[in-house]
Amino acid sequence: xxxxxxxxxxxxxxxxxxxxxxxxxxxxxxxxxxxxxxxxxxxxxxxxxxxxxxxxxxxxxxxxxxxxxxxxxxxxxxxxxxxxxxxxxxxxxxxxxxxxxxxxxxxxxxxxxxxxxxxxxxxxxxxxxxxxxxxxxxxxxxxxxxxxxxxxxxxxxxxxxxxxxxxxxxxxxxxxxxxxxxxxxxxxxxxxxxxxxxxxxxxxxxxxxxxxxxxxxxxxxxxxxxxxxxxxxxxxxxxxxxxxxxxxxxxxxxxxxxxxxxxxxxxxxxxxxxxxxxxxxxxxxxxxxxxxxxxxxxxxxxxxxxxxxxxxxxxxxxxxxxxxxxxxxxxxxxxxxxxxxxxxxxxxxxxxxxxxxxxxxxxxxxxxxxxxxxxxx
Numbered sequence: 001x002x003x004x005x006x007x008x009x010x011x012x013x014x015x016x017x018x019x020x021x022x023x024x025x026x027x028x029x030x031x032x033x034x035x036x037x038x039x040x041x042x043x044x045x046x047x048x049x050x051x052x053x054x055x056x057x058x059x060x061x062x063x064x065x066x067x068x069x070x071x072x073x074x075x076x077x078x079x080x081x082x083x084x085x086x087x088x089x090x091x092x093x094x095x096x097x098x099x100x101x102x103x104x105x106x107x108x109x110x111x112x113x114x115x116x117x118x119x120x121x122x123x124x125x126x127x128x129x130x131x132x133x134x135x136x137x138x139x140x141x142x143x144x145x146x147x148x149x150x151x152x153x154x155x156x157x158x159x160x161x162x163x164x165x166x167x168x169x170x171x172x173x174x175x176x177x178x179x180x181x182x183x184x185x186x187x188x189x190x191x192x193x194x195x196x197x198x199x200x201x202x203x204x205x206x207x208x209x210x211x212x213x214x215x216x217x218x219x220x221x222x223x224x225x226x227x228x229x230x231x232x233x234x235x236x237x238x239x240x241x242x243x244x245x246x247x248x249x250x251x252x253x254x255x256x257x258x259x260x261x262x263x264x265x266x267x268x269x270x271x272x273x274x275x276x277x278x279x280x281x282x283x284x285x286x287x288x289x290x291x292x293x294x295x296x297x298x299x300x301x302x303x304x305x306x307x308x309x310x311x312x313x314x315x316x317x318x319x320x321x322x323x324x325x326x327x328x329x330x331x332x333x334x335x336x337x338x339x340x341x342x343x344x345x346x347x348x349x350x351x352x353x354x355x356x357x358x359x360x361x362x363x364x365x366x367x368x369x370x371x372x373x374x375x376x377x
Contacts, residue, residue, distance in 0.1 A: 021148070021203055024203055025145055027198055028153060036165055036246050038248050039165065039169060040170055041169050041187075042102070042126055048177060051118065051201075068184055070127035070131050074131060075366060082360075082363070083357065083360055091140070094130075095192050097240055100125070101126050102186075107183045111282035124245065135362050141157075151291070152292060154350075158342050159285055166277075167281055227357060228271040231365065236348075237352070237365075242368075244369050251311070259273065264376070277329050279328040280331040283332035283337075287335065291339065304345070307338060340345065
């Protein structure tokens, strides 16, 4: 098991003094906010840069896919790494790779050597680094944050992800690109560097349990299979993963169909459609802000059930009406419910999944989600 500071009690408090791990929450939230802001800028900037180099939609799409395809290709292998090595060290490695990729892009843009191949290579590095950082950060939380504070920490981290990916990232990315390609990429490099430095402030030990000296070496594929079996044999975890897969497919279908539906059936322009998408993001932020209160009022199970209701309304309202207010309200409820689900699911799994299995479980669970979204689309 990952260890707490010596002398910590079961509630996470050391006799006579506050648990020093309390300061880990703002560090993790800050790391999440900065890296997701930088990720949002990158996800906006790379396709734009590709479009400047080529008129081929397929090639622009290929650049975008390098940022997300690694979740399907390497997530399970990354989970094994997270369960074998120091998770903070892996976060440093992920941000080091991000920094190297963005520095390469900056230098290429400044020297006039930015090509489609450079974009594809840098995008692949950034995509794999995102898988590693997301999996390691999620698995690190139980060792970094006392149990009674994890729900709040997860809520803040999910809120930071929402702000970075849905709002600030694309907005800041547009402003930075307007100021210059090199400036935008350079600012992203600085963000990744600052996030990596912030990890020095974490208190605790974050290394996964080491195998016994006489333990037989287990192949990577066998470790992956062990993680998948663990997920599938646990009724609660299996149910959560299957529900997430269904929800992800529904979200994939909604995101794929809404642009066409908004333009053709609702006669919305880009500004009005942006309002609908903004309602989705605002709902996610509100969910992060109220999840603790909702859990106290309803309990975690009913709070998660609220996501099913919110997602159903998000999908059903566009089928029932073309009124932008109703559709935006459905998007708001869907975004809010999604955050309620994510925070409670993370907190639950961090409590019931053994530390030595957290990386593989997190990777496998996210694979269910990322694998189902294209099916829905």
